[in-house]
Amino acid sequence: MAVDPVCKMTVEPPKAAAQSTYQGQTYYFCAVGCKQKFDREPEKYLGKK
16 A cells, blocks of 8 residues: 555555656555646655755
């Protein structure tokens, strides 16, 4: 299981609605809207500001 970094929902990677790769790591999302938010400001959701 993975955790959607935007909404914190658990996601099964094979069933994820979307995914993104950031700095060599793959992140999985419950919805395309979460992926779009993450892609705009990944550091906001990863706590790396």
